[in-house]
Amino acid sequence: MTQPQSTISKKSGSISLRHYVAGSIVTLLALLIGVALSSRNTHAPSVQEYYSLMESRIGYWLILGNTRHCGLYPKGQLLPFPISKAHRAMEKKLHARLSLPAGSRVLDAGAGSGHVAMYMARQGIRVQAIDITPHHIVDARRTVEKNGLGDWIQVAEGDYHDLSAFSDSSFDGIYTMETFVHADDPKKALAEFWRVLKPGGVLVMHEGDFNRDSEKLRDVLRLSHCGNTLREGQYRELITKTGFVDYDLEDLSDQVLPLWRFFGVLGYIPYKVLRVFGLQDRAINVMAGVETWLNWKDGRYISVRAVKPQ
Ligand SMILES: C[S@@+](CC[C@H](N)C(=O)[O-])C[C@H]1O[C@@H](n2cnc3c(N)ncnc32)[C@H](O)[C@@H]1O
Numbered sequence: 001m002t003q004p005q006s007t008i009s010k011k012s013g014s015i016s017l018r019h020y021v022a023g024s025i026v027t028l029l030a031l032l033i034g035v036a037l038s039s040r041n042t043h044a045p046s047v048q049e050y051y052s053l054m055e056s057r058i059g060y061w062l063i064l065g066n067t068r069h070c071g072l073y074p075k076g077q078l079l080p081f082p083i084s085k086a087h088r089a090m091e092k093k094l095h096a097r098l099s100l101p102a103g104s105r106v107l108d109a110g111a112g113s114g115h116v117a118m119y120m121a122r123q124g125i126r127v128q129a130i131d132i133t134p135h136h137i138v139d140a141r142r143t144v145e146k147n148g149l150g151d152w153i154q155v156a157e158g159d160y161h162d163l164s165a166f167s168d169s170s171f172d173g174i175y176t177m178e179t180f181v182h183a184d185d186p187k188k189a190l191a192e193f194w195r196v197l198k199p200g201g202v203l204v205m206h207e208g209d210f211n212r213d214s215e216k217l218r219d220v221l222r223l224s225h226c227g228n229t230l231r232e233g234q235y236r237e238l239i240t241k242t243g244f245v246d247y248d249l250e251d252l253s254d255q256v257l258p259l260w261r262f263f264g265v266l267g268y269i270p271y272k273v274l275r276v277f278g279l280q281d282r283a284i285n286v287m288a289g290v291e292t293w294l295n296w297k298d299g300r301y302i303s304v305r306a307v308k309p310q
């Protein structure tokens with residue numbers, strides 16, 4: 001197979017500031033309509049319920065182009081634009097952390113609409129993408145085909161807690177891009193990652209590492225199905241207990257701040273208004289944006305890398 005060429009950056013880089021502002025305003029309007037129509041959200045939604053909310057669908061589509069992860073920025077940058085450039089920078093970082101040669105086969109555990117997988121494929125990596133949310137799978141298949149990457153990326157519906165569809169030692173690498181935060185049983189998922197990785201295989205996780213006991217973030221974590229997120233700092237313990245070696249952690253919090261600051265500023269007034277009426281939990285993404293920004297010290301953004309020994 002000839003290595004696919006990188007073609008998206010020019011196109012996506014041309015998205016203007018006007019696009020983001022218009023997108024953000026439409027998102028807020030959709031959100032207010034959603035709030036008016038919805039009932040009080042007192043339960044803990046499943047992953048699929050969270051991603052199926054009108055607010056999630058519209059927000060991720062309009063503001064993030066359905067790439068559902070943070071952008072990576074130079075330290076000290078104030079504004080998050082262009083967001084697509086920062087998305088590609090984060091994917092580049094993950095690819096560098098995997099440090100696998102072209103031709104390697106990796107598992108994208110929680111692939112969303114497939115944008116990370118497409119970045120990997122363009123570097124000559126073969127990707128098995130799985131996701132638990134049906135409409136993300138439909139979107140990933142369509143996007144992968146549209147970009148002519150069908151020979152490089154297989155897309156399947158699946159839960160990373162149960163990888164029985166894949167045999168032992170079948171991947172050179174596994175990555176999670178902001179999806180392990182949703183794990184109901186992190187130990188079980190890691191045991192599965194271990195099983196399907198080849199000896200010498202690499203695991204890289206780009207994740208939020210929140211303080212689960214944070215009073216301020218409790219509702220955000222519950223409503224976005226991150227309620228079982230690890231205790232802050234627990235990654236090392238869990239990953240090394242699974243048997244992985246060469247554990248390495250990079251704290252990227254400063255480099256993801258511009259986008260969260262943008263969400264925080266954009267959502268601040270609508271969020272405060274909703275709070276006055278006790279309606280804030282009907283707008284989980286606005287709540288997450290504002291509360292995460294206001295309580296930045298109650299979490300961090302990390303890149304974790306570990307290796308299954310030979
Ligand atoms: C924040 S999005 C990230 C998507 C993608 N990695 C990206 O960066 O665009 C999290 C994704 O993880 C998926 N997910 C959550 N729990 C999962 C599980 N147990 N198994 C597979 N996918 C899961 C969700 O459906 C969602 O698509």
